[in-house]
Amino acid sequence: MRNLDIDLLRTFVAIAQRETFAAAAEQVGRTQSAITQQMQRLEQEVGCVLFAKRGRQKSMTADGSRLLAYAHKILALNDQAVQLAHSRGVGEKVRIGSPHDVSDSILPNMLRRLSKLSTELEMEINVGRSPFLMDALRDGELDLVISTRYDDAFPGVMLRTSPMVWICAEDFTYNPGEPVPLVMADELSLFRKLSIAELDANGIPWRTSFMSRTLTGIKAAISAGLGITARTTELLDANMRVLTEHDGLPRLPEVAFYLYVQPTCASPVLRDLFESTERIATRFGPPWHD
Structure with a gap:
């Protein structure tokens, strides 16, 4: 007895769903001629004609309709088996x-996707600063990292870009011409480097008003009206506002967020997440863009 090819059945179902060979070819990422050859092979495997010509179109025969019902069941069982295999690491720690x-924003979406790939994962989450997270990835202490740092030493993919803006308290008053009172992190901060570079490039004086190594400290200083910070729009709270060129401050660049995976990571679930994200980004651009 012959075994049916899963790829052929998947294409067969795609034709039934999309109703034309051309549309199915686009869905499965093959040429129309390749789709035709696949269906010829499937007809040889099952020993019957699945499609009949009706003028310029092809329609499914009665034998094709009978096979379609089984194809749906076979594919469903196949996909369940694959998903079970991917979640084989009971208690696997990532x-x-x-x-x-x-x-x-990005982190909850990623955790949701991981939980759908496997319900057996034990996830350990480290929320911190990008340079330290990249160091931990380099030292093998993390398996997957979201970071604002571009590093071609690791397999990586851009997840999204976010606008970087000047942020202050709702009732804060900035007087153009005076040194900008900056609330910022230490020298390791990408946001610090970018904001100072823009101010210097535009000849705008600045001073350090408050410095903190944590985002919590920066938010507290902004809410207290101690100055202005440059961050992505994710920092904004209801008691904050954005300053623009109309307020005498320069436009800031966008900041990219990347996803990196540990090259030696053995987790099939994390590999699946990273590779599927990479495929989406290659075809459609950053997958988690606002």
């Missing part, structure tokens, strides 16, 4: 790092 900036 270590994920994320910067504070996207701990309320």
Whole structure:
């Protein structure tokens, strides 16, 4: 007895769903001629004609309709088996790092996707600063990291870009011409480097008003009206506002968020997440863009 090819059945179902060979070819990422050859092979495997010509169109025969019902069941069982295999690591521990900036946006989306890939994962989450997260990834202490730092030493994919803006308290008053009172992190901060570079490039004086190594400290200083910070829009709260060129401050660049995987990571679930994200980004651009 012959075994049916899963790829052929998947294409067969795609034709039934999309109703034309051309549309099915686009769905499965093959040429129309390749789709035709696949269906010829499937007809040889099952020993009957699945499609009949009706003028310029092809329609499914009665034998094709009977096979379609079984094809749906076979594919469903196949996909369940694959999913079960991917979640085979009962109690598997995965270590994920994320910067504070996207701990309320990108990180929850990623955790939701991981939980759908496997319900048996034990996730350890490290929310911190991008340079330290990248160091932990480099030292093998993390398996997957979201970071604002571009590093081609690791397999990586851009997840999204976010606008970087000047942020202050709702009732804060900035007087153009005076040194900008900056609330910022230490020298390791990408936001610090970018904001100072823009101010210097535009000849705008600045001074350090408050410095903190944590985003919590920066938010507290902004809410207290101690000055202005440059961060992505994720930092904004209801008691804050954005300053623009109309307020005498220069436009800031966008900041990219990347996803990196540990090259030696053995987790099939994390590999699946990273590779599927990479495929989406290659075809459609950053997958988690606003």
